[in-house]
Amino acid sequence: MYTLNLDHADFLKHYWQKQPVVIKNAFPNFSDPITAEELAGLACEEEISSRIILTKGNNWEIIQGPIEDYTPFGENNWQLLVQAVNHWFPDSAPLVEAFRFIPDWRFDDLMVSFATPGGGVGPHIDNYDVFLLQGEGQRRWKVGPLGQYSPRGGDTHTALIDDFEPMIDVVLEPGDMLYIPPGFPHRGETIETALSYSIGFRAPSQQELMSSIADHLIDNNTGLKRFTSLSEPSTAGLLTQAQQSGMVNLLSELLSQPQHYQQVLGQLLSQNRFELDICEQEGPYSQDELLEAFEEGALLQRIGGLKVIRLEGDSVQRLFINGEIYPLEGLTDEMLDTLANQFSFDHQQALALCSNKTLTDYFLWLVNQGYAYLA
Known part of the structure; x- marks a missing residue:
C-alpha cells in the first residue's frame, strides 16, 4: 500500500496544470515496487516499449529496446526507460492507485527508469502532466518557467530544447516527488545509481x-x-x-450532438497508447465455470492498465473499455460507477453481483476477452 502525503484539494486548486512543485517526503519510508533486475527483465521483452539513453557530453543517443546486454554501456552516463510498467508488473498497481485522485481517463502510464551516475535526459518540454517520484538513489532536477524555447539544433520533431534558467533546482531523495505541468522545460541528472518513477497524465489534442x-x-x-x-x-x-x-x-x-461526441470521447479516452498484457485463455469460460470459480473463492482482477470509463450524462447506459463499447442497460449509475472504479471484486461481492444476469454476462465477457483474470 502506498499513501501519498499530499492534500489533494489544495494541490488541485493551486498546482495542477498551473505550476510545478516539489513535494518532499511525498511517500514516507518509500519502498521500490520493482528492482533494477526486474526492470531489466521487462526490457528484454519484444512487446514492451523500452529504450536506453546514453549521455554524450551535450548530446544524447537513444537505443530502442528490447535490451538484453548492458555491458557495452559501462557504469556511468546512461539510463534505461521502460514504459507502461503498470501493464506488465502487477506489484506496481498499488503505486498507481495512489494517484487516482486524478481521473483514470487522463492516466497515461507508469514509466520506470534505472539510471547510472551522469545518466539523464537533456532539457526538454513535455505536453503532458508528470509526477517524478524518486526511488532508490538520488537525482537532480531543474525546472524552468513557461516561455518560448528554441528546439535543440532547430529540429522541431524533438522535445529537446536549448538550455534554460531554472526556477527549481532540487535533489530528490527516496520518497520525494516533483510535479511538472505541460509546457515547463525540465532536465534530470543522476547523482548516484537510481530508480525513478514517472507517473504521466495526458489529455487529447x-x-x-x-x-x-x-x-x-x-x-x-x-x-x-x-x-x-x-x-x-x-x-x-x-x-x-x-x-x-x-x-x-x-x-x-x-x-x-451527444450521439456523436459521447461515443467518440468514450472510445478515444479508454484506449491505451501502450500494449496491454492481455490474458490469453485456452478456451472461453462458461457461465457455470465462472460461478463455480467464485463459489470456490476466486477473485476477479482487471489486468494492469485497462481503462474502464463511464460518461456522466451518457445518452446510453454503457461502459467504454479499451476503446470498446459494452452496453449495460437497466443498471443504476451507482452500479456503473462501481464497475468502472473497482480494479478487483472478491468472490463474495462477485457472487452477489452475479445475481443479476447482466453483470454475470459482463464479468464473463471481461474474462473471455482477456481483460480480467481469476486469482
Whole structure:
C-alpha cells in the first residue's frame, strides 16, 4: 500500500496544470515496487516499449529496446526507460492507485527508469502532466518557467530544447516527488545509481479529437448533411464571410450532438497508447465455470492498465473499455460507477453481483476477452 502525503484539494486548486512543485517526503519510508533486475527483465521483452539513453557530453543517443546486454554501456552516463510498467508488473498497481485522485481517463502510464551516475535526459518540454517520484538513489532536477524555447539544433520533431534558467533546482531523495505541468522545460541528472518513477497524465489534442470524430462519422456513414446558403456572391471566385461562418456552424452543429461526441470521447479516452498484457485463455469460460470459480473463492482482477470509463450524462447506459463499447442497460449509475472504479471484486461481492444476469454476462465477457483474470 502506498499513501501519498499530499492534500489533494489544495494541490488541485493551486498546482495542477498551473505550476510545478516539489513535494518532499511525498511517500514516507518509500519502498521500490520493482528492482533494477526486474526492470531489466521487462526490457528484454519484444512487446514492451523500452529504450536506453546514453549521455554524450551535450548530446544524447537513444537505443530502442528490447535490451538484453548492458555491458557495452559501462557504469556511468546512461539510463534505461521502460514504459507502461503498470501493464506488465502487477506489484506496481498499488503505486498507481495512489494517484487516482486524478481521473483514470487522463492516466497515461507508469514509466520506470534505472539510471547510472551522469545518466539523464537533456532539457526538454513535455505536453503532458508528470509526477517524478524518486526511488532508490538520488537525482537532480531543474525546472524552468513557461516561455518560448528554441528546439535543440532547430529540429522541431524533438522535445529537446536549448538550455534554460531554472526556477527549481532540487535533489530528490527516496520518497520525494516533483510535479511538472505541460509546457515547463525540465532536465534530470543522476547523482548516484537510481530508480525513478514517472507517473504521466495526458489529455487529447485538437488533432486527436478531430481525427476521432472524422473516423466515427466515416465508420457510421453519418454527418452527411451538406451546407446550403440563401445568397451567392456577385463574383465567381469569392467565398463570402457569411458562407465561411455557415460552414463552421454546420460543423459546430454536428459536434454538439451527444450521439456523436459521447461515443467518440468514450472510445478515444479508454484506449491505451501502450500494449496491454492481455490474458490469453485456452478456451472461453462458461457461465457455470465462472460461478463455480467464485463459489470456490476466486477473485476477479482487471489486468494492469485497462481503462474502464463511464460518461456522466451518457445518452446510453454503457461502459467504454479499451476503446470498446459494452452496453449495460437497466443498471443504476451507482452500479456503473462501481464497475468502472473497482480494479478487483472478491468472490463474495462477485457472487452477489452475479445475481443479476447482466453483470454475470459482463464479468464473463471481461474474462473471455482477456481483460480480467481469476486469482
